[in-house]
Amino acid sequence: MDQHPKAHAAAAAGFLADQQRADWHDETLWFVRSKRDKAAQQLPEWEALRTQASAIKEHTLSRLEQYLTGFEEKALANGVQVHWAADAAEHNRIVHSILAKHHVRKLVKSKSMLTEECHLNPYLQQQGIEVVDTDLGERIVQLNQEPPSHIVLPAIHLKKEQVGEIFHQHLGTAAGASDPQYLTAAAREHLRQKFLAADAAITGVNFAIAENGAFVVCTNEGNADLGAHLAKLHIACMGIEKLIPRMEHLGVFLRLLARSATGQPITTYSSHFREPGPGQELHIVIVDNGRSTQLGREDFRNSLKCIRCGACLNTCPVYRRSGGHSYHNAIAGPIGSILAPNLDMRKNADLPFASTLCGSCSDVCPVKIDIHTQLYKWRQVLSKEGYGPAAKKLGMKMMAAVLAKPDRFALSGAVARKFLGWFPKLAVNGKLNPWGRQRELPKVPEQSFREWYRTHYNPKKTNS
Amino acid sequence: MRVALFVPCYVDQFYPRVAIATLRLLENLGLDVSFPEKQTCCGQPMANGGYEHYTQGCNTNFIAAFSGYDHIVCPSGSCALHVKDHLHDPKQEATASAIRERVYELCEFLTDVVKVQSLPASFPAKVALHQGCHGHRGLRLAASSEQVLPFYSKPLQLLQMVEGLELVPLSRPDECCGFGGTFCVTEEAVSSAMGLSRVKDYVDHQATVLTGTDMSCLMHQEGLIRRKQLDITVMHIAELLAAPLPETV
Numbered sequence: 121m122d123q124h125p126k127a128h129a130a131a132a133a134g135f136l137a138d139q140q141r142a143d144w145h146d147e148t149l150w151f152v153r154s155k156r157d158k159a160a161q162q163l164p165e166w167e168a169l170r171t172q173a174s175a176i177k178e179h180t181l182s183r184l185e186q187y188l189t190g191f192e193e194k195a196l197a198n199g200v201q202v203h204w205a206a207d208a209a210e211h212n213r214i215v216h217s218i219l220a221k222h223h224v225r226k227l228v229k230s231k232s233m234l235t236e237e238c239h240l241n242p243y244l245q246q247q248g249i250e251v252v253d254t255d256l257g258e259r260i261v262q263l264n265q266e267p268p269s270h271i272v273l274p275a276i277h278l279k280k281e282q283v284g285e286i287f288h289q290h291l292g293t294a295a296g297a298s299d300p301q302y303l304t305a306a307a308r309e310h311l312r313q314k315f316l317a318a319d320a321a322i323t324g325v326n327f328a329i330a331e332n333g334a335f336v337v338c339t340n341e342g343n344a345d346l347g348a349h350l351a352k353l354h355i356a357c358m359g360i361e362k363l364i365p366r367m368e369h370l371g372v373f374l375r376l377l378a379r380s381a382t383g384q385p386i387t388t389y390s391s392h393f394r395e396p397g398p399g400q401e402l403h404i405v406i407v408d409n410g411r412s413t414q415l416g417r418e419d420f421r422n423s424l425k426c427i428r429c430g431a432c433l434n435t436c437p438v439y440r441r442s443g444g445h446s447y448h449n450a451i452a453g454p455i456g457s458i459l460a461p462n463l464d465m466r467k468n469a470d471l472p473f474a475s476t477l478c479g480s481c482s483d484v485c486p487v488k489i490d491i492h493t494q495l496y497k498w499r500q501v502l503s504k505e506g507y508g509p510a511a512k513k514l515g516m517k518m519m520a521a522v523l524a525k526p527d528r529f530a531l532s533g534a535v536a537r538k539f540l541g542w543f544p545k546l547a548v549n550g551k552l553n554p555w556g557r558q559r560e561l562p563k564v565p566e567q568s569f570r571e572w573y574r575t576h577y578n579p580k581k582t583n584s
Numbered sequence: 585m586r587v588a589l590f591v592p593c594y595v596d597q598f599y600p601r602v603a604i605a606t607l608r609l610l611e612n613l614g615l616d617v618s619f620p621e622k623q624t625c626c627g628q629p630m631a632n633g634g635y636e637h638y639t640q641g642c643n644t645n646f647i648a649a650f651s652g653y654d655h656i657v658c659p660s661g662s663c664a665l666h667v668k669d670h671l672h673d674p675k676q677e678a679t680a681s682a683i684r685e686r687v688y689e690l691c692e693f694l695t696d697v698v699k700v701q702s703l704p705a706s707f708p709a710k711v712a713l714h715q716g717c718h719g720h721r722g723l724r725l726a727a728s729s730e731q732v733l734p735f736y737s738k739p740l741q742l743l744q745m746v747e748g749l750e751l752v753p754l755s756r757p758d759e760c761c762g763f764g765g766t767f768c769v770t771e772e773a774v775s776s777a778m779g780l781s782r783v784k785d786y787v788d789h790q791a792t793v794l795t796g797t798d799m800s801c802l803m804h805q806e807g808l809i810r811r812k813q814l815d816i817t818v819m820h821i822a823e824l825l826a827a828p829l830p831e832t833v
Contacts, residue, residue: 128771129770129771129772129773129774132771132773132774133772133773133774136773136774136777142777146781150756157729157730160732161732163732164732166731166732167731167732167733435730437759437760437762437778437781438762438771438774438778441774441777441778442774472634473634473767473770473771474771474774475764475767476717476760476762476763476764476765476767476775476778477632477717477718477764478717478721478760478764479717479718479720479721479722479728480717480721480728480730480758480759480760482721483721483728483730483731484730496631496632499632499633499634500631500634500635500636500637502634503633503634503635503637504634504637508634508635512633513635516629516630516633516635516638517635517638519629519630520627520630520635520638520639520641520642521641522624523593523624523625523627523630523641523642523645524624524641524642524644524645525624525641525645526621526622526623526624526645526649529593529624529625533593533596533597536597537597537598554768554769554770554772555768555769555772555807557772557776558772558776558780558807558808558811559776559779559804559807559808559810559811560806560807560810560811561807562598562599562803562806562807564598565598565599565600565601567600568596568597568600569591569595569596569597569600569603569604569619570591570596570619570621571600572600572604573607573619573621574621577607
């Protein structure tokens with residue numbers, strides 16, 4: 121992973137080099153956002169639902185310890201084994217220790233961004249365990265040995281022809297085949313064998329309910345159910361922020377989640393798990409991994425309301441044109457750009473700047489996270505703590521000095537206009553000036569407004 | 585009613601015609617308008633770049649220039665929003681607060697304070713409206729497409745008063761153009777790609793004029809339009825609302 125502060129910009133430029141693919145990526149995700157718009161418009165109470173969801177999460181976060189211990193108590197009473205992990209490494213060790221106890225060699229996983237965040241797959245593979253992601257998109261990127269590029273649509277950056285090539289190489293489908301139905305059928309055949317052979321299943325958790333110790337996993341393919349019901353061992357991995365207080369709150373989130381994510385009225389499978397099936401073991405690993413630090417950062421606490429619908433990614437014009445991998449973090453897009461600096465400020469200092477602060481993410485967010493405001497606030501924190509480029513800091517300081525004094529501003533403005541006028545077009549529009557790569561500079565007027573006002577308008581009215 | 589004209593620094597230097605149009609428009613509505621010459625920049629470029637802590641000089645200067653007016657009007661949603669959200673001064677917080685409450689983007693000032701019902705403007709052309717995000721979603725100049733709320737648009741309300749002006753519908757009526765202050769340079773590739781998408785939308789809908797509430801968004805898109813030598817004229821909304829305006833600069 122590139123640690124240079126401009127990593128996002130450089131990766132995005134690389135993504136945009138294939139303009140046809142970039143346009144297709146933009147249009148595909150815009151199509152998803154348009155579907156979301158139609159689905160939201162069908163609910164006149166949409167804004168009220170957002171307000172309610174935000175308030176429920178706010179309340180839960182304000183009493184998180186109480187709800188977490190309440191959840192644990194109920195889950196234990198239901199016969200579930202509960203584990204606590206402070207960070208990604210502990211999460212991975214716990215999961216591995218449970219698997220080792222059961223001599224698990226083959227594992228099926230339902231999509232979980234938390235396990236992506238913890239890099240569980242490579243960890244388990246190093247211990248000699250076969251890990252198969254069973255969400256179709258997730259399986260495609262897994263076969264292609266890359267991380268998901270989107271939290272809901274993990275292979276959205278790949279075209280069906282590329283998927284056909286990946287399946288040809290790994291699943292033995294016909295060369296050049298790209299028919300979605302044919303490819304899906306091949307994937308289904310392949311995954312059914314994996315489900316039947318698996319010793320254990322890992323799922324994520326979309327919502328954990330404090331009052332009864334149950335949790336809900338949402339999938340469109342039923343893969344969480346297939347895995348969890350067939351295997352003797354089910355491990356569910358959840359971040360501490362997944363809690364909601366009561367069952368009656370679940371409907372609010374289920375109505376918002378799928379509509380925001382894909383424009384569906386509801387996810388195809390909303391699977392409830394409460395206790396282990398006969399002869400089965402059910403474990404829940406509750407993970408902090410920086411979340412309590414974020415909870416303690418007042419300006420960024422709200423980001424823990426996130427229900428991982430991906431709406432802010434789909435709506436973000438920067439994400440749509442730069443692809444998920446340019447964010448070099450498990451969670452991409454606007455919300456990822458708030459969560460990532462909390463995990464590692466140095467490595468992710470570029471992400472809060474990968475935004476125009478247009479605010480579309482905040483308006484689309486089903487739980488009303490003030491995403492673009494938090495991006496602005498991260499910029500202040502990162503620059504103040506010295507994670508910005510030195511040249512930029514100096515430039516900003518000089519600019520601030522000029523702009524603080526009217527006479528300096530008027531003089532440098534006049535100089536700048538002359539400078540732009542004198543320089544031949546090629547020098548200013550050359551490759552060294554990023555503005556001029558694809559854009560002309562503004563035409564330079566004879567006079568600034570203040571000069572015109574003073575000389576041609578009404579000198580008596582000048583207030584100096 | 586004493587109105588101070590708040591002219592964004594880059595408009596002052598590169599687009600004086602926009603400030604002139606704004607001034608004429610306000611004066612033709614019978615308002616007493618002054619241009620406080622001490623003004624420079626609101627400090628937004630530094631603040632959005634992560635250096636809000638360098639903007640105290642700008643803030644102090646802004647407060648000195650704009651104290652004592654009934655209203656402060658700016659032909660930019662972005663600059664007005666910055667002042668509204670971030671103008672502070674520990675030494676004179678009450679004055680800063682009064683200014684924050686009195687600053688208006690031009691369109692919202694015309695619709696909400698002056699409550700104009702008609703304009704003597706005429707501009708027969710097919711016009712595309714670009715909604716600058718900071719004004720649009722920050723100041724709520726119009727309903728945003730993400731929200732499920734009744735439709736309204738202050739810029740549109742005003743443009744409909746211009747005789748002969750035909751607004752073209754757009755495929756993505758409130759998508760960001762990618763200017764984003766320093767973003768246009770630090771993320772040049774994405775910025776240009778976003779701008780070109782917007783421009784394609786105008787071309788697809790046969791607009792001959794592009795307008796908007798923020799000259800910064802328009803400057804970026806004009807740069808792309810001119811490089812591609814497209815037949816689209818770029819004008820700030822003040823120029824359309826004050827049209828026909830004699831050529832002055």
